[in-house]
Structures are given as structure tokens and as C-alpha cells.
Amino acid sequence: MTTSTALLLADLTGVAVFAASGASAAVAKRLDLFGVVFVGFVAALGGGIFRDLAIDEVPPLAFADWRYPATAAITAAAVFWLHPQLARLRTTVLVLDAAGLGLFTVTGTLKALDAQVPAVGACVIGMLTAIGGGLGRDLLTAEIPVVLRREIYAVAALVGSVAVAMLYALGLADAGWLTAAAMLVFGIRLVALRRRWSAPVATLRPPRGPGL
Amino acid sequence: MTTSTALLLADLTGVAVFAASGASAAVAKRLDLFGVVFVGFVAALGGGIFRDLAIDEVPPLAFADWRYPATAAITAAAVFWLHPQLARLRTTVLVLDAAGLGLFTVTGTLKALDAQVPAVGACVIGMLTAIGGGLGRDLLTAEIPVVLRREIYAVAALVGSVAVAMLYALGLADAGWLTAAAMLVFGIRLVALRRRWSAPVATLRPPRGPGL
Amino acid sequence: MTTSTALLLADLTGVAVFAASGASAAVAKRLDLFGVVFVGFVAALGGGIFRDLAIDEVPPLAFADWRYPATAAITAAAVFWLHPQLARLRTTVLVLDAAGLGLFTVTGTLKALDAQVPAVGACVIGMLTAIGGGLGRDLLTAEIPVVLRREIYAVAALVGSVAVAMLYALGLADAGWLTAAAMLVFGIRLVALRRRWSAPVATLRPPRGPGL
Numbered sequence: 001m002t003t004s005t006a007l008l009l010a011d012l013t014g015v016a017v018f019a020a021s022g023a024s025a026a027v028a029k030r031l032d033l034f035g036v037v038f039v040g041f042v043a044a045l046g047g048g049i050f051r052d053l054a055i056d057e058v059p060p061l062a063f064a065d066w067r068y069p070a071t072a073a074i075t076a077a078a079v080f081w082l083h084p085q086l087a088r089l090r091t092t093v094l095v096l097d098a099a100g101l102g103l104f105t106v107t108g109t110l111k112a113l114d115a116q117v118p119a120v121g122a123c124v125i126g127m128l129t130a131i132g133g134g135l136g137r138d139l140l141t142a143e144i145p146v147v148l149r150r151e152i153y154a155v156a157a158l159v160g161s162v163a164v165a166m167l168y169a170l171g172l173a174d175a176g177w178l179t180a181a182a183m184l185v186f187g188i189r190l191v192a193l194r195r196r197w198s199a200p201v202a203t204l205r206p207p208r209g210p211g212l
Numbered sequence: 213m214t215t216s217t218a219l220l221l222a223d224l225t226g227v228a229v230f231a232a233s234g235a236s237a238a239v240a241k242r243l244d245l246f247g248v249v250f251v252g253f254v255a256a257l258g259g260g261i262f263r264d265l266a267i268d269e270v271p272p273l274a275f276a277d278w279r280y281p282a283t284a285a286i287t288a289a290a291v292f293w294l295h296p297q298l299a300r301l302r303t304t305v306l307v308l309d310a311a312g313l314g315l316f317t318v319t320g321t322l323k324a325l326d327a328q329v330p331a332v333g334a335c336v337i338g339m340l341t342a343i344g345g346g347l348g349r350d351l352l353t354a355e356i357p358v359v360l361r362r363e364i365y366a367v368a369a370l371v372g373s374v375a376v377a378m379l380y381a382l383g384l385a386d387a388g389w390l391t392a393a394a395m396l397v398f399g400i401r402l403v404a405l406r407r408r409w410s411a412p413v414a415t416l417r418p419p420r421g422p423g424l
Numbered sequence: 425m426t427t428s429t430a431l432l433l434a435d436l437t438g439v440a441v442f443a444a445s446g447a448s449a450a451v452a453k454r455l456d457l458f459g460v461v462f463v464g465f466v467a468a469l470g471g472g473i474f475r476d477l478a479i480d481e482v483p484p485l486a487f488a489d490w491r492y493p494a495t496a497a498i499t500a501a502a503v504f505w506l507h508p509q510l511a512r513l514r515t516t517v518l519v520l521d522a523a524g525l526g527l528f529t530v531t532g533t534l535k536a537l538d539a540q541v542p543a544v545g546a547c548v549i550g551m552l553t554a555i556g557g558g559l560g561r562d563l564l565t566a567e568i569p570v571v572l573r574r575e576i577y578a579v580a581a582l583v584g585s586v587a588v589a590m591l592y593a594l595g596l597a598d599a600g601w602l603t604a605a606a607m608l609v610f611g612i613r614l615v616a617l618r619r620r621w622s623a624p625v626a627t628l629r630p631p632r633g634p635g636l
Binding site: 026029030031032033034035038039041049053056058059060062063064065066069070139140141142 | 333337
């Protein structure tokens with residue numbers, strides 16, 4: 001198996017995992033079969049579509065390579081029919097989701113750097129690639145995005161994207177180090193899940209918004 | 213009347229119908245005049261803006277040709293003042309909306325194919341062109357998009373976009389066949405409305421989401 | 425201080441003010457630190473990102489120049505820790521927000537015109553640049569966008585963008601006149617706030633939506 005085949009397989013695994021997460025949320029909201037597949041598609045590919053628009057890689061990979069939408073649609077449809085069993089796999093899904101987070105962070109940041117985006121912007125794009133699908137999933141199901149409310153999730157992606165940008169600047173962005181960066185995100189996310197780490201919430205009485 | 217004039221008129225009819233649908237939803241949510249016009253604009257032109265960004269046709273047609281935003285704005289403003297009468301036209305609006313769905317599916321898929329997007333991606337873009345405005349309308353009015361919950365709507369668009377992609381591959385994408393594809397979407401949608409067809413909803417107790 | 429330095433400072437002031445508005449809304453929704461920073465980022469830079477995608481200036485300025493995301497993030501984090509004090513500054517925030525509205529309207533419209541977007545489209549893009557961040561903020565916090573419901577806000581931006589397009593057509597788009605256009609938006613917004621002007625809301629019993 002060549003490196004690029006390995007990367008494609010890893011990428012499609014990330015797509016499948018995020019599609020499963022989106023589809024599960026859609027089933028819980030009682031959406032119909034189409035809705036479940038669509039939310040799965042957005043959860044799996046929304047972050048990458050935004051990334052590709054921002055770096056002007058058009059058409060976005062989600063439309064240019066049929067294996068991406070096919071993987072997302074098949075996975076989401078499978079969740080639609082199998083979801084009672086999936087409920088028992090909750091821990092597995094969370095672990096796979098953490099793996100997807102690590103992978104999408106690394107590929108997103110790397111693609112932005114390769115497209116000449118400066119380091120800070122590339123880190124933001126990398127993080128948005130990883131969390132964008134989940135944001136889209138929550139917007140479609142009329143929830144305040146969970147990534148904004150709970151747990152260490154986006155922060156793990158941000159740490160990973162900064163690591164990738166530093167490796168890139170040092171000329172160390174090879175397969176080994178990039179895998180390590182993905183593992184770092186994966187590890188932070190798993191530890192955060194296990195220890196129930198959360199980002200702080202403001203504790204004082206909230207002011208009225210500026211009413212604009 | 214030349215073909216391109218006919219196409220433009222058909223296109224603007226689609227814009228007007230979708231603008232009316234968005235404006236009606238906004239009136240029902242008690243938005244102000246600007247809100248009604250804005251939601252009408254998004255409902256009419258949001259799908260096309262996304263399509264044009266995805267195929268790198270910039271600026272999107274909604275900004276490049278003033279007749280598109282003007283048609284959307286005037287229609288939405290008319291709904292704002294005339295909406296009690298429109299309520300009695302509910303069936304007419306539904307039929308026109310089905311016509312708009314067929315038209316936007318065909319033009320969206322065709323533009324994507326012309327921009328060298330592979331067939332599967334072009335079908336997805338064509339469907340998104342047709343349903344994107346309605347998604348935007350529902351997001352702006354804080355609803356779970358109705359297209360994800362109810363009735364055969366996006367599926368009709370998907371069938372039409374697949375038909376267009378097949379015609380294109382066979383070299384048959386001429387005015388006659390494309391009109392037939394638009395009629396196919398229109399017909400499926402009307403029959404689905406009449407017979408109250410719906411996509412299936414998962415019937416079992418929903419699991420907890422993956423909690424990501 | 426050169427003109428371009430002045431423009432950059434003014435631009436970053438707008439970013440800071442909109443970030444503060446987004447962060448305040450996020451604090452009120454009990455989002456965590458990351459959520460507050462993220463909503464601040466979207467409120468400050470979302471409109472500009474959309475503008476840059478629509479005129480094909482990629483990567484968008486929010487990713488291409490680190491000072492933009494840094495200003496947004498630092499301001500939002502400051503609001504997270506300081507928000508009780510900010511509540512007392514409500515009037516100040518509203519005035520600064522009106523200034524940001526004027527500035528973003530002028531720069532957004534001007535950039536679109538420079539990118540060869542026709543006048544009507546450029547006005548729409550200019551207005552979207554100014555109100556887009558607030559729309560994103562409200563979508564992320566699961567609110568119907570306040571700009572669609574209340575007060576003269578987007579309309580002030582629209583008036584300003586039309587003024588800029590007219591100045592541009594007349595060859596008068598120099599620093600003095602553009603500043604006047606920004607002041608016009610600022611003034612309309614302040615008077616609207618003071619007099620509690622609102623756009624009209626449809627008064628009759630709303631019909632059912634077209635149910636599409």
C-alpha cells in the first residue's frame with residue numbers, strides 16, 4: 001500500500017466517522033432518510049468544502065472525487081437503518097471521531113500552507129476544516145453548536161494545527177511528524193473525554209448583549 | 213423570443229417563486245420589511261450563490277446580473293404587502309415552487325458539468341442549487357430545514373440531476389431533453405404533494421447522539 | 425500616519441467592535457471560552473470572508489493577514505473576562521458598532537466595485553459585508569438574526585453602499601467622500617437608535633407559509 005493510498009483510506013475513514021456522527025444527530029431529531037443522509041454529508045464534508053473554497057481549490061474535493069460523497073452517503077444511510085446497534089457503540093464512535101478530528105486538522109492545515117496561506121490563517125483554516133462539519137450538523141438540527149459549549153474539542157484541533165504550522169516552518173512536515181501531530185490531537189481529545197475536561201465558562205451574571 | 217431569452221425568463225420565474233416562498237416564511241415569523249426581503253433574497257439566490265462559489269464562477273450571478281436581486285427583492289416586497297391574498301394562492305405557490313425546483317436542478321447540474329465537475333459531484337451541486345435557498349430560508353428563521361424533515365422534495369431534485377448527468381454523458385443535453393428532465397422533477401414533486409409521499413423516518417427509539 | 429495605516433487602524437477597530445458584540449452574545453448564551461472567541465471571530469470576520477469569497481480574493485483577508493484574527497480573538501477573550509464591566513459600557517459598544525457598520529459598508533462595497541462587480545451586486549455585497557458577521561453570530565447562537573427583526577441596521581448599510589456606488593460611478597471615490605459615506609451610515613444608525621426607528625412589520629394575520 002503506497003503512502004497516497006494510505007492517506008486516502010485514512011481520509012475516507014474520517015469522512016465515514018463524521019458522517020456517522022451527523023447521521024446519529026439527525027436520527028435523534030427524527031429527520032427522514034434524506035435528511036439523515038444530508039446531515040451526514042454536511043458533517044463529513046462541510047469543513048473540507050469551506051477549506052477548499054477558502055484556498056480556491058475548486059471544485060471542492062467533496063464534488064471533485066465521487067468517493068467522498070459516496071462514503072458519506074453510504075455511512076449515513078447505514079446509520080439510519082442500524083442506529084439502535086450503533087447506540088451500543090458509543091465509545092467506539094467517540095474514539096473514531098477523535099481520530100477524524102486529528103486527521104482533518106492535519107490535512108486541512110497542510111493544504112492551506114501549501115496554498116500559500118500564512119501560518120496564522122492556515123491554523124484557523126485547519127481548525128475550521130476539522131470542526132466545520134460538526135458546526136454545520138448542529139446548525140441544520142437547530143442546536144447551538146456543541147463544539148462551542150462543551151469539552152475540549154476545537155482546542156485540540158487548534159493545538160494540532162499550530163504543531164503542523166511549526167513543523168512546516170521548520171521543514172519537518174514529513175509523514176512521520178505529521179502523523180505525530182494527528183496523534184497529538186487524538187490524544188488530547190481522548191484524555192479530555194476521559195477526564196471530562198472542559199473549557200471555562202464565564203461564571204458571573206451575563207450582561208445584556210449590546211442589542212445590535 | 214430566442215432560447216436564451218426564454219431561459220432567462222424561466223430562470224427569473226424560478227427566482228420570483230422562491231423569493232415568494234422565503235418572504236412568506238419571513239412574514240409568518242414577524243420579521244420586518246427588510247427581513248422579509250432579505251430572507252426572500254436568500255431563498256431565491258442562496259442556492260445559486262453556493263453553486264457559483266463551488267464552480268468558481270465569480271462574482272456569483274446573483275451579484276453579477278442586477279435582474280436577479282431585483283426580481284427577488286421586488287417579489288419579496290410584494291409578498292410583504294400582499295400576503296393575505298397570497299395565502300389563498302397556496303396551491304399556486306406550491307405548483308410554481310415545484311416548477312422552480314425543476315428548473316434550478318437542471319441549470320445547476322448543467323453549469324457544474326460545464327465547469328468540468330465530475331458527474332457525481334455535479335449531481336450534488338445541482339441538487340444543492342435547487343434546495344440551498346430553502347435551507348438558507350429555514351436557517352435564517354431558526355427552523356430545522358423542512359426539506360430534511362418532510363415530503364419528497366430534495367429527492368425529486370436528485371433524480372433530475374442524475375437524469376441531466378446521464379443526458380450529458382450521452383451527448384443528449386439539448387433543450388428538448390433538458391426540458392424533459394425539468395418536467396420530470398416537476399412531475400415527481402407534484403405527485404408527491406398530491407399523494408403526500410414522504411421519505412421514511414427511522415421508527416425505533418433514537419439512540420443518544422455520539423456526544424461529540 | 426499614512427492613509428493606508430489609518431485605514432488599517434480603522435478596519436481593525438471595526439473588527440474589534442464586532443468581535444466584542446459577538447463575544448457578548450456568546451457570554452449571554454453561556455458558551456465556553458472557546459465558543460466566545462469563535463463567535464467573536466465569526467461576528468468580526470464572517471462578513472469579510474463572504475465578501476472575499478464572492479469576489480474571489482483568496483485566501484480571504486481574515487486568513488491572509490494575521491492581525492485580523494488576532495484582533496478578533498484578543499478582543500473576544502477580553503470580553504469573556506471583563507464582561508460585567510462591559511455591560512456598563514453598553515452605549516459605547518452601540519456607538520462603536522455603528523462606526524464599524526459604516527466602515528465595513530464602505531470598504532466592502534469599494535472592494536466589490538474594484539473587483540469589477542456591477543453596481544447593484546456591489547451594493548448587496550457591501551451590505552452583506554457589514555451585516556454578515558452579525559448574521560453568523562445569531563445563527564451560531566440559535567437566534568433569528570436580530571438584523572432581520574429590529575431597528576434600522578441593514579438599511580443604513582444599504583444606503584451607504586448605494587452612496588459609495590454612486591460616488592464610484594462619478595469618479596468621486598476619494599478618501600474624503602468615502603469618509604462621508606461611512607459617516608452617513610454611522611449617522612443614520614445613531615439616529616435610528618436614539619429615536620427607536622424600526623422597519624415596518626406586516627400587521628395582518630400571517631398566512632400559512634407555502635409549506636414547501
